[in-house]
Amino acid sequence: MSAARAAARAASGLFGSVVGHGLYAILAITAVGCAATVKTDGYFANILMQAATYAIAVFGLSVVLGLCGQINLAQAAFFALGAYAVGLGTADYHIPFWICLAAGMAIAFASGGLLGLSTLRLGGHYLAMVTISFQQILTVVLLNAVWLTHGPDGVSSIKRPDLFAQGQAYLALAVAVLAITGYVVWRLANTRLGRAMRAVRDNEIAASAAGIDVYRTKVAAFAICAALGGLGGGLFAGGFAYVSPDQFAFSDSIVFLTMALLGGVASPVGSVIGTGLLILIPEWLRFLKSVPGLYLAIYGLAVIFIVVFMSDGIWGFIAGMFRRPATAPARPARSLVLKPADSGAPIALEVRRLAKYFGGLKAVDGVDLTVRRGGVHALIGPNGSGKTTMLNVVSGLYRPTAGRILVDGVDATALSAHRRTIAGLGRTFQNIRLFRSMTALENVVIGAERDGNTQVEDGHAATVERARAALEFVGLGDRYGDLVTSFSYGHQRLIEIARALAGNPTVLLLDEPAAGLNSSEKKFLHDLLDKIAAQGLTILIIDHDMTLVAGVARHLTVLNFGRRIADGDTVDVLRQPDVVAAYLGAQ
């Protein structure tokens, strides 16, 4: 490879760090400087003020919706909380601006968290409804609690901080806050929390299985979104010195949403683009506002078009045009260390009298399973025998109707899925569940950074090292920077296994790992499983490929109609007449 190409590759890898940060800093300082010094007429200054404060609120949506995939139709309500905190605080109670701003953010943060609590039971349409209801209730309160909010009259004479009282100075403040929050949101995507949010967005079940507390992640996303909304609202109030309830209605939440979608909901750059366009365009096309309703009608149509044709938004579209730089070769990864926890007991996983009923259907009906430590144990049975249900109950996806599950001697029955992962269970899925927007490395890093991973020291670098080691272990080490969607089906399955191994599990549950693989891929899988078992891990595998199963598994348990019909050494079990009959058909 030529030196020039090597240099280009290295540079592209660098972009995310030094060069990127540098560029951002330069842009930010320039923007703030211009805002402070360049003279603009009052009208234009107002436009910029509105754009800056709105963009901060839209950053919030890029977190909760863009990063975490949760719908929030109440951003105008959080904006209002911040605006009224500053408005009432400075005008009525003469509390200093900064304290009001902080209080507004805190109140918004708390309400956002509360709204996020509703995600425990609800998602999708119901969540949308809850957020709309919250928005509507707040609007009603703003209009009617006149003793507190001044009702429809609104709040005037809102004060600014003394240091930034002058128009241009305040605008510069707003732009500076915009730059800082933009930076925070930009970097959030690559923090542990940000990765957790993206995982929840891409595949909740897999996120849970990888050790992420999905619920807490969603609540955090809501809280952060609301806090940013409150921050924008507080600055807005100071900027315009007057607020009234009709500025914070449901339609304004839709405006925020459209700004987020237009620019591209997944990134703060998109937020800025979307906000800028949707505030500036109507100004340039001022005639649209002369006919009441025309502007918003086009707005509504635009939303539909964007959703149908340009779901990644403008920035998403632009960013998508640049081909990803190929993964830069890095120094070789360390070899993967698998050190499963070992309480000393000979049994790594035990299931006692497990039952799972779906209404009248007894999918699993009183099954005992004992998996000895080390080596591969297979769970087989014809279609509909209950194997996958059983695996899902053991890994925490379903609550058992009855029975107990013990992992390394500890009762895990009451633990949620992500807590079982922390307790030492790792798993893969029959329908591959990778985080499709991320690279192979990011997927495996998520597995590595689960709580309680004894094989990883503190710090991000250590988890990256471990993730690279895991990818190397499954043979994909040099493609760590590629998006998982660019891998073949068979390789995607290996990445899933690497993700589970990175978490250093005690017991590895594999759900039909051979499904969809061709014969050479199956051979590779066979060798890989032997390698894993050789390091002392316990594996419980479900599969239909008997050649593979007979080759790797020492011990076999057979289910039929939800009950256990055989259990013992592989060779013996496969010869038993009732096992053969279960597969080929009974007498």
Add this chain to the structure above:
Amino acid sequence: MALIEVADLDVRYGEIDALRGVTFSIDEGGVVALLGSNGAGKSTTLRAISGLVAPRSGSIVFDGKSIAGLSPQAIVRLGIAHVPEGRRVFPGLTVRENIMLGASNGKASSAAIRREADRMLELFPGIRPFADKLGWTLSGGQQQMVAVARGLMAKPRLLLLDEPSLGLAPVVVQAVFRIIEEINQRGTTVLLVEQNARMALKVANWGYVLETGRLALGGAPDALWSDERIRDAYLGGSQPKASI
């Protein structure tokens, strides 16, 4: 005279090859069993024939007409009815209503269809008492009967049955297979997908075995059953030579 000819059929789900180069034909009047272990591609074959999934390449010719890529509604109008895996009785409709909807491929009047449904219920005495009960209240075996009756309402020349024995107790399975024999005797050609090879080969007059998307074996039921390769297809290569 071949009623349906499948040639070189290739079906893909995303990246996965579900079927590769599958070729077989079915003569009118027979019961053909399509066997294989889970994931072998049996259901995919039926879904390609009934139009639920479009093949990537290859041809399906029914009664001289190419049907690959047609919509399911068009294919059932041509005379192929598919009773899919899992029965899929409409849970909120009664047994009678379920059966009546089986005639949706034609233009008969509502009254005529009702009469047909009554006649169909005579053929399935096991479910006649439940005619006005909602679908979800029935047991698995009863639902299977309803699904088959519903399929027959389309007056198909070819009936595709996907795993009718799935999840059913052995004695119920016997009842289902008796019905299959009766249907065939009345003139309907049946393509039967089954994991339960023994029962399927008892009613069939020809059989094929799929293994990971390819046709591995084909032959008369007795020959297939005694061929040790059928055990390998289901249970891997570890089987002893003795038969059951």
Add this chain to the structure above:
Amino acid sequence: MDLVLQLLFTGLGIGAIYALVALGFVLIFRATNVVNFAQGEFSMVAAYLMVVFAVDLGWPYWLSFLLAIGGMALLGAIFNLGVYYPLRNRTFLPVIISTIGASIFLANTVLALYGPQPQVLPGWFDTPGVQFGPVYLDSQYLLIIAVTIALVAFQYWFFEHTLLGKKLQATSQDKEMAALLGIPVARMIMITFVYSAVLGGIAGILVAPILFVSIQMGSTIALKAFAATIIGGFGDVAGAIIGGLALGVIETFGAAYISVPYKDAFAFLVLILFLAFRPRGLFGERVAEKA
């Protein structure tokens, strides 16, 4: 006691409107798994159409009604093709946002064409009402209740006693299986959208003489109707009706005994309470799925 009866009558009247709009929601949801945030706008557009035909053009009431309903049927068809169909295979989020966009588009197009002044639509009857013992029965409220009963009866008959109704039910219970039987699924979905638009339209025309005809009337009604469907159990037809009636009564009593300005907030409070404690509503899943 007289007051209670009066409030009950009024509450049922307004509840009937919520029930009709809620029905429209639920039918679309059952057939397509889409929550149609533009449902309220169907009511609003129909009311404006009535104003154009009956007031501006002065045409006979019954003729205007038929034309308005015809317009709604057309709108439902266009909505199906333009908003739902392109997104039918996407996840719920783009679809929700798209229907929200449609609702904004519809509301503001009417605003652009007609102007922001609220309009007045006269009622069907000339006599304002009739005294029945202690209770004054406003004639428009009577009409609302009567039409709602008729519509619900018609719908019951249609769904339970016609083959087409059964095909519609089958489509919403299992689309793929319906296709396998030969049922034209796309056509069933089109019928559902058209019917829901007509339902929403009728509700809008019925309630218009009581409220002003305004751009906002749609979204207020729709959000309440949505709350009603949650209360009744989302996806349940009977639940939508009962939830609508219940909400109308709760809201009316709440306005009378607690506070008028906050009555709008009641609907949302009840909604949040149900979502928090009993998300499947009063009737939950009408049919238990055997796994």
